[in-house]
Amino acid sequence: MDPMEVFKVEATGQEEFGARKYREIIMDILQDLGLIRSIGRLYVYIDIEKPVFAVRGLLRTGIPPLTVKDVGDVLKVEGGYQIKINDEEHMADLLNVLWDHYGRERVEQPVRDVVIIASDTPPSELVVADLEAEFMQDLTDALVRIAPEGFRNRRNEMAKDSFFFIAAEETLKPELILEVKEKIRSMENA
Amino acid sequence: MLEPVMFTGGVYKHDLVIELVEDLGGYVLQRNVTQSEVILLLLVPTEDQAALQALTGELRGELVRAPLAGTEVAVVTPTLAIHHLPHTACDIAEYLRRHGAKSNMIGLARGVGRDIAQITEYEAGLINEHDAVVFIFGNFAECIRKKESLYRNISVPVVVTGGPEMPASDLPYAFEYVPAVGRISHRARKATEIGTLDRIIAAVARALDRTRAEIAKDPLTTSPPRVMDAVREQVPEVEYSYSPLPIALNLNGVRVKLPFEEYKDAVEAVTFDEGVRLKEIAAIKPSRMKDYILVRILPASETGFVF
Numbered sequence: 217m218d219p220m221e222v223f224k225v226e227a228t229g230q231e232e233f234g235a236r237k238y239r240e241i242i243m244d245i246l247q248d249l250g251l252i253r254s255i256g257r258l259y260v261y262i263d264i265e266k267p268v269f270a271v272r273g274l275l276r277t278g279i280p281p282l283t284v285k286d287v288g289d290v291l292k293v294e295g296g297y298q299i300k301i302n303d304e305e306h307m308a309d310l311l312n313v314l315w316d317h318y319g320r321e322r323v324e325q326p327v328r329d330v331v332i333i334a335s336d337t338p339p340s341e342l343v344v345a346d347l348e349a350e351f352m353q354d355l356t357d358a359l360v361r362i363a364p365e366g367f368r369n370r371r372n373e374m375a376k377d378s379f380f381f382i383a384a385e386e387t388l389k390p391e392l393i394l395e396v397k398e399k400i401r402s403m404e405n406a
Numbered sequence: 407m408l409e410p411v412m413f414t415g416g417v418y419k420h421d422l423v424i425e426l427v428e429d430l431g432g433y434v435l436q437r438n439v440t441q442s443e444v445i446l447l448l449l450v451p452t453e454d455q456a457a458l459q460a461l462t463g464e465l466r467g468e469l470v471r472a473p474l475a476g477t478e479v480a481v482v483t484p485t486l487a488i489h490h491l492p493h494t495a496c497d498i499a500e501y502l503r504r505h506g507a508k509s510n511m512i513g514l515a516r517g518v519g520r521d522i523a524q525i526t527e528y529e530a531g532l533i534n535e536h537d538a539v540v541f542i543f544g545n546f547a548e549c550i551r552k553k554e555s556l557y558r559n560i561s562v563p564v565v566v567t568g569g570p571e572m573p574a575s576d577l578p579y580a581f582e583y584v585p586a587v588g589r590i591s592h593r594a595r596k597a598t599e600i601g602t603l604d605r606i607i608a609a610v611a612r613a614l615d616r617t618r619a620e621i622a623k624d625p626l627t628t629s630p631p632r633v634m635d636a637v638r639e640q641v642p643e644v645e646y647s648y649s650p651l652p653i654a655l656n657l658n659g660v661r662v663k664l665p666f667e668e669y670k671d672a673v674e675a676v677t678f679d680e681g682v683r684l685k686e687i688a689a690i691k692p693s694r695m696k697d698y699i700l701v702r703i704l705p706a707s708e709t710g711f712v713f
Contacts, residue, residue, distance in 0.1 A: 366519025
């Protein structure tokens with residue numbers, strides 16, 4: 217069963233096999249990059265005669281930014297605050313944010329997973345990483361991987377809750393983009 | 407008639423196998439030692455295979471037929487980008503290797519796309535040095551038909567793989583077309599996928615058989631394994647080549663992995679027991695692969711004798 221609410225792949229001509237296979241490829245790549253849960257609906261339109269490849273997706277938005285208290289436990293200690301890191305994945309980002317906010321001389325890391333800050337203001341609500349921006353980057357990477365190779369003229373329109381990606385061998389003309397958008401709209405309304 | 411076989415067993419006493427094969431008049435094509443295990447690619451006279459089988463049993467080894475041994479097969483993808491590698495191309499190359507072939511992976515510089523795909527003269531020349539070639543294409547029938555231009559001028563048999571079922575008449579320049587491969591982004595592990603790899607091997611084996619039949623009509627002056635043996639004996643520097651297979655065998659010659667300018671004369675001067683020198687029975691030219699030496703044995707119709 218697809219984890220997405222809607223997942224349609226349409227290919228023109230006698231290319232049912234290609235459409236079926238691209239469905240598998242898209243699932244494999246999105247799963248590899250851990251993006252599949254963040255996409256609600258996906259419409260893929262392939263016209264191999266032109267040739268053009270387009271994807272429109274609706275996102276399940278609302279990933280809150282990652283704060284200091286999400287990556288570790290913040291404790292009040294004598295002379296400041298101690299952060300016991302639970303998630304090392306964002307360690308580099310965390311240190312950068314703390315250095316920027318408090319200054320290097322007030323941030324100390326006695327052991328690998330403990331950071332002590334000499335300050336009276338708690339660091340709990342500082343933003344460590346903007347996961348939504350990271351997600352958008354990963355999504356662009358996934359789309360470039362998914363598009364057939366050689367389709368090197370690409371256009372990617374990213375909005376807060378949706379995206380539209382189109383790739384072709386030849387120059388992308390405004391008429392072509394409009395035509396493909398129309399095709400995808402009719403897939404959405406079908 | 408020499409039979410290509412693969413011996414797998416322990417390193418301990420495997421030199422007995424090599425000695426036996428040499429005594430029987432066979433050839434050791436390749437010897438791969440991996441820690442305590444050894445894999446030998448051998449050519450053994452068919453009538454003496456029982457002796458080797460008995461020794462293999464004694465050493466607790468395994469002896470299987472390697473139908474592609476002594477051949478070099480190119481696996482060509484439109485580029486070396488993530489779209490084609492690693493899964494499909496590596497699976498096919500590895501499977502060819504397991505059946506005894508020496509497989510080389512080639513990524514074209516500008517092979518992508520439907521209308522813009524191109525092959526250079528150098529790439530075509532390099533592919534033509536192999537005994538057969540497998541072209542790996544994608545999932546769209548229209549693209550596979552259009553990409554015929556990539557292999558139209560290749561002179562060795564071309565096995566084309568792709569996704570959809572297509573009639574052979576759609577691909578007149580291909581030796582055979584194997585469907586159900588295409589662009590896949592996971593490794594071949596299901597029974598059906600392994601079955602497809604077997605079909606590719608069978609197609610390559612048929613292509614090589616056709617070449618063998620063509621060679622048999624005008625036999626080579628001597629056999630490539632014999633040239634390999636003589637070069638190995640008389641140009642000992644070849645053993646110091648960093649290449650895992652210092653002398654690669656083809657159906658119509660060998661590739662000696664030494665710099666052409668430095669060692670051309672030494673290879674030309676290789677002499678056989680019959681008193682014939684290699685340069686009298688073979689064309690020795692620079693290979694398209696690095697600066698190696700390519701030896702192409704002339705047929706009997708050109709030299710007037712066979713030994």
